[in-house]
Amino acid sequence: MxxxxxxxxxxxxxxxxxxxxxxxxxxxxxxxxxxxxxxxxxxxxxxxxDWGTPVDLLIIPDHYIFRMLYSQGIMLEELGIPSKEKGGHLATPDHRKVWQIVCDHWYLFRGTPSSLWLRDELRDIFGIEEKINSANAQKIYDALEAKLHNPEFxxxxxxxxxxxxxxxxxxxxxxxxxxxxxxxxxxxxxxxxxxxxxxxxxxxxxxxxxxxxxxxxxxxxxxxxxxxxxxxxxxxxxxxxxxxxxxxxxxxxxxxxxxxxxxxxxxxxxxxxxxxxxxxxxxxxxxxxxxxxxxxxxxxxxxxxxxxxxxxxxxxxxxxxxxxxxxxxxxxxxxxxxxxxxxxxxxxxxxxxxxxxxxxxxxxxxxxxxxxxxxxxxxxxxxxxxxxxxxxxxxxxxxxxxxxxxxxxxxxxxxxxxxxxxxxxxxxxxxxxxxxxxxxxxxxxxxxxxxxxxxxxxxxxxxxxxxxxxxxx
Amino acid sequence: MxxxxxxxxxxxxxxxxxxxxxxxxxxxxxxxxxxxxxxxxxxxxxxxxDWGTPVDLLIIPDHYIFRMLYSQGIMLEELGIPSKEKGGHLATPDHRKVWQIVCDHWYLFRGTPSSLWLRDELRDIFGIEEKINSANAQKIYDALEAKLHNPEFxxxxxxxxxxxxxxxxxxxxxxxxxxxxxxxxxxxxxxxxxxxxxxxxxxxxxxxxxxxxxxxxxxxxxxxxxxxxxxxxxxxxxxxxxxxxxxxxxxxxxxxxxxxxxxxxxxxxxxxxxxxxxxxxxxxxxxxxxxxxxxxxxxxxxxxxxxxxxxxxxxxxxxxxxxxxxxxxxxxxxxxxxxxxxxxxxxxxxxxxxxxxxxxxxxxxxxxxxxxxxxxxxxxxxxxxxxxxxxxxxxxxxxxxxxxxxxxxxxxxxxxxxxxxxxxxxxxxxxxxxxxxxxxxxxxxxxxxxxxxxxxxxxxxxxxxxxxxxxxx
Amino acid sequence: MxxxxxxxxxxxxxxxxxxxxxxxxxxxxxxxxxxxxxxxxxxxxxxxxDWGTPVDLLIIPDHYIFRMLYSQGIMLEELGIPSKEKGGHLATPDHRKVWQIVCDHWYLFRGTPSSLWLRDELRDIFGIEEKINSANAQKIYDALEAKLHNPEFxxxxxxxxxxxxxxxxxxxxxxxxxxxxxxxxxxxxxxxxxxxxxxxxxxxxxxxxxxxxxxxxxxxxxxxxxxxxxxxxxxxxxxxxxxxxxxxxxxxxxxxxxxxxxxxxxxxxxxxxxxxxxxxxxxxxxxxxxxxxxxxxxxxxxxxxxxxxxxxxxxxxxxxxxxxxxxxxxxxxxxxxxxxxxxxxxxxxxxxxxxxxxxxxxxxxxxxxxxxxxxxxxxxxxxxxxxxxxxxxxxxxxxxxxxxxxxxxxxxxxxxxxxxxxxxxxxxxxxxxxxxxxxxxxxxxxxxxxxxxxxxxxxxxxxxxxxxxxxxx
CATH class of the missing domain: 3.20.20.140 (Metal-dependent hydrolases)
Known part of the structure; x- marks a missing residue:
């Protein structure tokens, strides 16, 4: 069907x-x-x-993603976006928590190209077939982290x-x-x-x-x-x-x-x-x-x-x-x-x-x-x-x-x-x-x-x- | 089909x-x-x-409808739209005749949302399944008038x-x-x-x-x-x-x-x-x-x-x-x-x-x-x-x-x-x-x-x- | 299919x-x-x-066609478009060559209305069923030329x-x-x-x-x-x-x-x-x-x-x-x-x-x-x-x-x-x-x-x- x-x-x-x-x-x-x-x-x-964390790879450089979260009341600081004053990563939040926030709010991206690009990228490049959500957020984070240390990546x-x-x-x-x-x-x-x-x-x-x-x-x-x-x-x-x-x-x-x-x-x-x-x-x-x-x-x-x-x-x-x-x-x-x-x-x-x-x-x-x-x-x-x-x-x-x-x-x-x-x-x-x-x-x-x-x-x-x-x- | x-x-x-x-x-x-x-x-x-007549209910308050009739040369006065000077309904035309004019010209609304809203409203609210036209105008008017006096309406x-x-x-x-x-x-x-x-x-x-x-x-x-x-x-x-x-x-x-x-x-x-x-x-x-x-x-x-x-x-x-x-x-x-x-x-x-x-x-x-x-x-x-x-x-x-x-x-x-x-x-x-x-x-x-x-x-x-x-x- | x-x-x-x-x-x-x-x-x-040549009929009066060829670097002179200074057709190129240029570049019109109008016109009016291309350009020219001298046209x-x-x-x-x-x-x-x-x-x-x-x-x-x-x-x-x-x-x-x-x-x-x-x-x-x-x-x-x-x-x-x-x-x-x-x-x-x-x-x-x-x-x-x-x-x-x-x-x-x-x-x-x-x-x-x-x-x-x-x- x-x-x-x-x-x-x-x-x-x-x-x-x-x-x-x-x-x-x-x-x-x-x-x-x-x-x-x-x-x-x-x-x-x-x-x-060194790619850094999955958040360094997928979230922090992607203003399509963090603008949408921001539009729904999530502050850029919560997402680990480096501010000018602080000279970058001072007081950076735990990237695992950032990833959890992103996954908790992933429904916001329904129907957007960001959701399609990330879905296809996770599946085709990183072998992750699951739709991301609150429950599997940490498991996916683990999988991504492992891949980023793999020389193939x-x-x-x-x-x-x-x-x-x-x-x-x-x-x-x-x-x-x-x-x-x-x-x-x-x-x-x-x-x-x-x-x-x-x-x-x-x-x-x-x-x-x-x-x-x-x-x-x-x-x-x-x-x-x-x-x-x-x-x-x-x-x-x-x-x-x-x-x-x-x-x-x-x-x-x-x-x-x-x-x-x-x-x-x-x-x-x-x-x-x-x-x-x-x-x-x-x-x-x-x-x-x-x-x-x-x-x-x-x-x-x-x-x-x-x-x-x-x-x-x-x-x-x-x-x-x-x-x-x-x-x-x-x-x-x-x-x-x-x-x-x-x-x-x-x-x-x-x-x-x-x-x-x-x-x-x-x-x-x-x-x-x-x-x-x-x-x-x-x-x-x-x-x-x-x-x-x-x-x-x-x-x-x-x-x-x-x-x-x-x-x-x-x-x-x-x-x-x-x-x-x-x-x-x-x-x-x-x-x-x-x-x-x-x-x-x-x-x-x-x-x-x-x-x-x-x-x-x-x-x-x-x-x-x-x-x-x-x-x- | x-x-x-x-x-x-x-x-x-x-x-x-x-x-x-x-x-x-x-x-x-x-x-x-x-x-x-x-x-x-x-x-x-x-x-x-008191709803008044079917025209009071469906035509006079609906500027989507009377603007279209007006665009084809029907004067607002003919439709019973109250003018400012006359203090409202002076010399109001017979609402049955207004309804007839509307039905005679209903083809003008083909493809417009007004035609869909009215069709669905007549059928679902008033139980009128017929497509309105010149021939059935008065019959539909009668049916509407009867409903408007019914406490259910x-x-x-x-x-x-x-x-x-x-x-x-x-x-x-x-x-x-x-x-x-x-x-x-x-x-x-x-x-x-x-x-x-x-x-x-x-x-x-x-x-x-x-x-x-x-x-x-x-x-x-x-x-x-x-x-x-x-x-x-x-x-x-x-x-x-x-x-x-x-x-x-x-x-x-x-x-x-x-x-x-x-x-x-x-x-x-x-x-x-x-x-x-x-x-x-x-x-x-x-x-x-x-x-x-x-x-x-x-x-x-x-x-x-x-x-x-x-x-x-x-x-x-x-x-x-x-x-x-x-x-x-x-x-x-x-x-x-x-x-x-x-x-x-x-x-x-x-x-x-x-x-x-x-x-x-x-x-x-x-x-x-x-x-x-x-x-x-x-x-x-x-x-x-x-x-x-x-x-x-x-x-x-x-x-x-x-x-x-x-x-x-x-x-x-x-x-x-x-x-x-x-x-x-x-x-x-x-x-x-x-x-x-x-x-x-x-x-x-x-x-x-x-x-x-x-x-x-x-x-x-x-x-x-x-x-x-x-x-x- | x-x-x-x-x-x-x-x-x-x-x-x-x-x-x-x-x-x-x-x-x-x-x-x-x-x-x-x-x-x-x-x-x-x-x-x-007197229709003149197929180019006189189909190309020279059609600015939809020659503007597209021009946009891809073909000069209007090459297409036989008469210039003001020269008082018209001075040094007109051979229309057979113009037609060849048009057919050589006909792919430029893919998806445009010009291609549909001309295709349908050639087929329905002139009986030419072939898609025009470099190879059949001269043959089509011949066919068009013959028709234009026919009283039916x-x-x-x-x-x-x-x-x-x-x-x-x-x-x-x-x-x-x-x-x-x-x-x-x-x-x-x-x-x-x-x-x-x-x-x-x-x-x-x-x-x-x-x-x-x-x-x-x-x-x-x-x-x-x-x-x-x-x-x-x-x-x-x-x-x-x-x-x-x-x-x-x-x-x-x-x-x-x-x-x-x-x-x-x-x-x-x-x-x-x-x-x-x-x-x-x-x-x-x-x-x-x-x-x-x-x-x-x-x-x-x-x-x-x-x-x-x-x-x-x-x-x-x-x-x-x-x-x-x-x-x-x-x-x-x-x-x-x-x-x-x-x-x-x-x-x-x-x-x-x-x-x-x-x-x-x-x-x-x-x-x-x-x-x-x-x-x-x-x-x-x-x-x-x-x-x-x-x-x-x-x-x-x-x-x-x-x-x-x-x-x-x-x-x-x-x-x-x-x-x-x-x-x-x-x-x-x-x-x-x-x-x-x-x-x-x-x-x-x-x-x-x-x-x-x-x-x-x-x-x-x-x-x-x-x-x-x-x-x-």
Whole structure:
């Protein structure tokens, strides 16, 4: 009667399920191309990495999980989330108790992607088949703890077992990439590449902007005192990242606003920023201008440009003050692309060799603005559903709203975008199943034929991401 | 071949229908928790209430119905809607003729929730199984008229037959609640509780604001001449409502804008308002400030705070002028929550004992703003789909867009929000069937298991509303 | 296993498919009522029309197709799209090579409506059953070329074979309608009527506005030197269009902004416009005012008023400069109707004999603004999904989001809105199938019964459009 886990995420219609199965079979064992994510490269340096406890592994790095517990009145302190003031783990609660709290409240996650990722991860990676609950919490904790000390569960062993073809990390522009260097020199064959993320030296309203620029001077060996030296330093960093294997950059902005400033205007605002004397308007214009500059550099150096638009970061002031960033309090805002991207597209939209991949958190823009834009401009591609929308319904809405206008080939496949390393296979698997099921529905309604569907499912699972991120060679 | 009415609103997929049936069976006879609505308490005072004609019962109070007829060129006067000038029922048309007009045009409602509610209400409450049409209009009128004179169809008898556990009305802050008092003293055991709705004394651009404040002075026994006395009077009314059984307040605003004013600023605007000298900006800021004040009072007195955001009231000027408010001419506008609610949430969002239930008419905010917000802030919950969205598709979109990010447990179950008293069971039934069917789909796709679904369906039908509105005791 | 083409676009659920089939059978052979579109009337003048090559027929006029190829790096020049500078076809590529490029890249259209329309058109009109690909490109070209020289494929023969009852073209206010006149005088019985589209003489920021006004003076025989003479000239043109069979007007605007200007204000702005000295604000206000004026004229002359809102035209500056308008670079923007249309609706919304049909490109407004508005105002109707949304998912979203609130009878059926003449039957067929399938789903879920569905499917396919556009006589 009910769906077996082998057929999970497929339609209950027998005809659709049968086609979905056959499409999924085609892709389920393809290598994972992890083109965008937040895995810590440090864990892949050492051949003897210490995961800490199951809570260190599964709860503390996962803001999807602790934000939900917080929303129901559980304080972050109770969950062992390190606060800023205390310098980290002071007065850390017993992780066994934290795990018990999580399991006692696991019903909160019913119907959420977190519950699916963790269920599939526990079963497929750690061999734990039981549904977690209050009664079995400690038993599962024991089982996890044992596994984490097992050499098979070392990050590099997982990398190989997961069949990861390439893993891109996301790294500050000022990062020395010493972990990446160390991985390279270790002789290990896993392909781990950096991604150039300059937000902290580009968004002039970032905390400690002047210090970040000092750091930029140091790592680039260019004394950044003016707008031209600033641009030179950024170009130096991009060259370095590219030498270290990067094929892409990544840029976050609350809005997609772009504007070209004259060099004089840019210099004036930059100088104000160094002195910490900027207005909100300055920040908006400078960020908008730097998106143009980064596109110009991408035309020159070939790095794929990722834009992540629409998150109001650190919305909960008290949480930000005590715990810092990335604490599950980033909330989307409505976005506009048609007008905001016009200055960028007028300059670089027709550059055939440029690839700008846009991500956003306002699903209304899929069919209204983004699909028409990527369905026209050669330089523009649409990234997969991001963040809250990296879910079964989110993925379905993405396909349904985007493909009719943009076509599949102006999208860029999947990226897992996660710091939860052992959840990577579960995330790709959910995408692959959702893709197969969606295609099966199209076959049955006579929109595409099975021949097309069999090509498309491989494109969605593997090829599109690899092509878009220039990982072919 | 076609769906029997017993299985109405369920998927046609046999596997899904079977699970939906079993889930629905679990909840179909649970008591009705009517936490928010607009039933007139007067009808529950008397043991001998006069319903008037079938048109008085079913058409005149139902702006969903007469707005649709109006949209197709039938004047409100033809339908017996009382106009303001004429002091009500002057020159009322023959209600039999009105009923005939309604039945002649009933095809207009094909596919609308109004048609489902009325169909189910006529069948289940009044025993009328025929589909209404021009030919049987008078026969159905006769049948309804006969029932309305039958003691079994008295409001209290219906209350008991409907299995209503609690019914919350919505009452002006200046209401003396004498009907509620009278129900209490009558010895009848039905639980009917008021809800504190202060819009007319808070929205300073309301018609007759100064008179409303005079009325507030009278009922509170506090001479409201200043901002502090105004606040004291509001607090007095809240205490009184709470004594009369209220567990919640309700606030309507066109936008979710919130702002904290200093006491001095609040006083200045309040004095201007008493003199009728406010600007649009004054009204916006004062309403935004009072939402903060009301949240502060809720922290103190424990009343649940409901926010209904996003309706442009009385859009049709001529209809408003001749017929007044609530005439089917309220039209939604786009809403923004992420920025607008920040001042409120920075102050009170972490209050664990506070419950703010948000309702809105802009479905795009479900996944983009509201689900992320209620999935983070302890004080925030999301109310069920409101008004135009209290429909089969509206409910499905709500679940599909909200639960993945917010979880089910940051939502608040159902409320019927109606003044159409005999339609209450049909409305809850539609919600319960839609919930069961949605859960069945999730079971079949391996997202939740049947054990979870059986708990969730009870939560959705009964528990969540009761908990959110603090009706447990 | 997979869907046969006879059942294309229907659900895979056997019960739903069976009902859908029976509903579709009812409407598949009904005449086509083509109430809005862009067919060139010239082709229906001659009894010996030269289609040119298959590329002239299928690719060059279809911006849906060449924008997608352009988005993947194929230049418009390569596709034979005539540029402005070169005065058209200079250096036109070999159309056989263009066709080969199109077929080589046909995979780009997988899942798009373009692929469905072309597939069905090739099969049903031209008898080509093969899926197009690189290998069979030239063979298909040959087959198409042969057909185009066959008298059976003359436009008038197609008109009759397509069973077109009426075809409305869209024509500039300054058009002399000589093609329409010529069709009338030819003795051919096909009903081809013009539509009055005054954008070029109303949107004062249009290129060459003053010249357009000169042309208006010429064709109207009214010397347009002032606002009153301008209005008189427009009224003259409307009378002329009506005499030539027009039943409707059509107005495009980026936003739905409406405002009533005094005659004095209108005159001042109009004079500035003649001198080419307007501001953006002038243009916005004048367009908003002229929408009111056009509604006033419609009340007087009975022409149905169509509003197409929300397209940012000619977004790609370089493409506009080299190739001109309608080059696949029109991108939607977010729209607002509740506030913007209020001035118009306050004046004319209650006019029972007036019909304003709104089209838009922001699907979020369907359920939030447009369905509530058309579900209330007698003068307002909602047009079918437009442009990017005239697709299977777009149509389903339209029905799901609109009908619950607006009812079906405040919508206006289908229009094909195309300049791709031979694709007309495929477009109507897709709509009819989508309607039948949607109704079948409603029957199975007990929302409507089969009796209702059988009436509704005819309304959707035929009656609603005919009634809304006053084509009954």
């Amino acid at each position: 009910t769906q077996s886990l082998e057929d999970r995420f497929f339609s209950s219609d027998p005809a659709q399920r049968q086609i979905a199965r056959s499409l999924y079979k085609r892709v389920k064992d393809l290598p994972l191309v992890c083109v965008h994510g937040h895995v810590n490269p440090a864990m892949l340096c050492a051949s003897n990495y 070392q990050p590099r062993q997982m990398f190989e077992r997961f069949h990861i073809e390439v893993l891109a990390t996301t790294d500050a522009a000022t990062d020395t990439l010493h972990y990446h260097e160390s991985i390279r020199q270790s002789g290990w064959h896993g392909r781990v590449i950096p991604t150039f993320r300059p937000d902290m030296v580009v968004n002039i309203d970032a905390e400690h902007f002047a210090e970040n620029i000092q750091r930029l001077s140091q790592v680039s060996n260019i004394d950044v005192t003016s707008y031209p030296s600033y641009i030179a330093a950024l170009e130096q960093r991009r060259r370095f990242f590219k030498e270290m294997g990067a094929t892409a950059t990544d840029h976050a902005a609350m809005t997609a606003y772009t504007e070209h400033l004259s060099e004089r205007e840019a210099e004036i605002i930059f100088q104000r920023a160094l002195k910490g004397q900027i207005s909100t308007e300055d920040a908006r214009r400078f960020t908008g201008h730097m998106l143009l500059e980064m596109a110009r550099m991408s035309v020159e150096d070939g790095l794929v440009m990722q834009l992540h638009i629409g998150s109001y970061r650190d919305h909960n002031s008290a949480i930000y003050e005590h715990f810092g960033r990335d604490m599950g309090a980033d909330i989307p805002v409505a976005s506009e692309f048609t007008r905001n991207l016009k200055p960028l597209l007028d300059r670089f939209g027709r550059e055939d060799d440029l690839t700008i991949v846009v991500f956003n958190l306002d699903e209304t823009t899929y069919s209204r603005e983004l699909a028409p834009l990527v369905g026209h401009y050669p330089a523009l591609r649409l990234g997969p559903p991001w963040w809250f929308f990296d879910s079964l319904n989110g993925i379905r809405r993405f396909f349904d709203n985007v493909v009719e206008t943009a076509g599949l080939y102006n999208t860029t496949g999947f990226n897992d975008d996660t710091r939860a390393y052992p959840s990577i296979p579960a995330r790709h698997d959910l995408w692959r199943r959702a893709s197969a099921d969606w295609l099966a529905g199209m076959v049955l309604r006579g929109i595409i034929d099975e021949e097309d569907a069999h090509e498309m499912v491989v494109d969605m699972a593997y090829r599109l991401a690899k092509q878009a991120y220039k990982l072919e060679s | 076609t769906q029997s009415l017993e299985d109405r609103f369920f998927s046609s997929d046999p596997a899904q229908r079977q699970i939906a049936r079993s889930l629905y069976k679990r909840v179909k006879d649970l008591p009705l928790v009517c936490v928010h609505g607009h039933v007139n308490p007067a009808m529950l005072c008397a043991s001998n209430y 008295q409001p209290r008898q219906m209350f008991e037959r409907f299995h209503i556990e609690v019914l919350a009305t919505t009452d002006a802050a200046t209401d003396t609640l004498h009907y509620h008092e009278s129900i209490r003293q009558s010895g009848w055991h039905g639980r009917v509780i008021p809800t504190f709705r202060p819009d007319m004394v808070v929205n300073i651009d309301a018609e007759h604001f100064a008179e409303n404040i005079q009325r507030l002075s009278q009922v509170s026994n506090i001479d409201v001449t200043s901002y502090p006395s105004y606040i004291a009077a509001l607090e007095q009314r809240r205490r009184f409502f709470k004594e009369m059984g209220a567990t919640a307040t309700d606030h309507a605003a066109m936008t979710a804008y919130t702002e904290h004013l200093s006491e001095r600023e609040a006083e200045i605007i309040f004095q201007r308002a008493l003199k009728g000298q406010i600007s649009t900006e004054d009204a916006r800021r004062f309403t935004g400030h009072m939402l903060l004040e009301m949240a502060r009072m809720s922290v103190e007195d424990g009343l649940v705070m409901q926010l209904h955001i996003g309706s442009y009231r009385d859009h049709n000027s001529a209809i408003y002028e001749h017929f007044g408010r609530d005439m089917g001419a309220d039209i939604p506008v786009a809403s923004e929550f992420t920025r607008n609610l920040k001042p409120l949430l920075d102050r009170f969002g972490r209050e664990d004992d506070l419950t703010i239930v948000v309702f809105n008419l802009d479905e795009t905010t479900y996944s983009r703003e509201l689900a992320p917000l209620v999935g983070h802030y302890p004080a925030l919950r999301l109310g069920p789909p409101w008004w135009f969205f209290d429909s089969l598709n509206g409910i499905r979109r709500f679940f599909d867009n909200v639960v993945e990010t917010a979880g089910l447990y940051n939502t608040t179950g159902f409320n019927d929000d109606t003044r159409a008293y005999p339609s209450i069971p049909a409305r809850h039934d539609l919600w319960r069937r839609a919930s069961a069917d949605w859960l069945a789909g999730m079971v079949l796709r391996g997202i939740i298991d049947e054990e979870d679904a059986h708990e969730m369906v009870v939560d959705m039908a009964y528990r969540l509303a009761k908990q959110a509105y603090k009706l447990e005791s | 997979t869907q046969s083409l006879e059942d294309r676009f229907f659900s895979s659920d056997p019960a739903q498919r069976q009902i859908a089939r029976s509903l579709y059978k009812r409407v598949k052979d009904l005449p086509l009522v083509c109430v809005h579109g862009h067919v060139n009337p010239a082709m229906l003048c001659a009894s010996n029309y 003359q436009p008038r023969q197609m008109f009759e074979r397509f069973h077109i009852e009426v075809l409305a073209t869209t024509d500039a206010a300054t058009d002399t309608l000589h093609y329409h006149e010529s069709i009338r005088q030819s003795g051919w019985h096909g009903r081809v009527i013009p539509t009055f589209r005054p954008d070029m003489v109303v949107n004062i920021d249009a290129e060459h506005f003053a010249e357009n006004i000169q042309r208006l003076s010429q064709v109207s025989n009214i010397d347009v030197t002032s606002y009153p003479s301008y209005i008189a000239a427009l009224e003259q043109r409307r009378r002329f269009f009506k005499e030539m069979g027009a039943t409707a007007t059509d107005h495009a605007a980026m936003t739905a902004y409406t405002e009533h200007l005094s005659e004095r204000e209108a005159e001042i702005i109009f004079q500035r416009a003649l001198k080419g000295q307007i501001s953006t604000e002038d243009a916005r206000r004048f367009t908003g005012h002229m929408l009111l004026e056009m509604a006033r004229m419609s009340v007087e002359d009975g022409l149905v008023m169509q509003l197409h809102i929300g397209s940012y035209r000619d977004h790609n500056s370089a493409i506009y400069e080299h190739f001109g308008r309608d080059m696949g670079a029109d991108i939607p923007v977010a729209s607002e109707f509740t506030r913007n249309l209020k001035p118009l609706l306050d004046r004319f919304g209650r006019e029972d004999d007036l019909t304003i049909v709104v089209f838009n490109l922001d699907e979020t407004t369907y359920s939030r603004e447009l369905a509530p508005l058309v579900g209330h105002y007698p003068a307002l109707r909602l047009g079918p999904p437009w442009w990017f949304f005239d697709s299977l998912n777009g149509i389903r979203r339209f029905f799901d989001n609109v009908v619950e609130t607006a009812g079906l009878y405040n919508t206006t059926g289908f229009n094909d809105d195309t300049r791709a003449y031979p694709s007309i039957p495929a477009r109507h067929d897709l709509w009819r199938r989508a309607s039948a399938d949607w109704l079948a789903g409603m029957v199975l879920r007990g929302i409507i019964d089969e009796e209702d569905a059988h009436e509704m499917v005819v309304d959707m396919a035929y009656r609603l459009a005919k009634q809304a556009y006053k084509l009954e006589s």
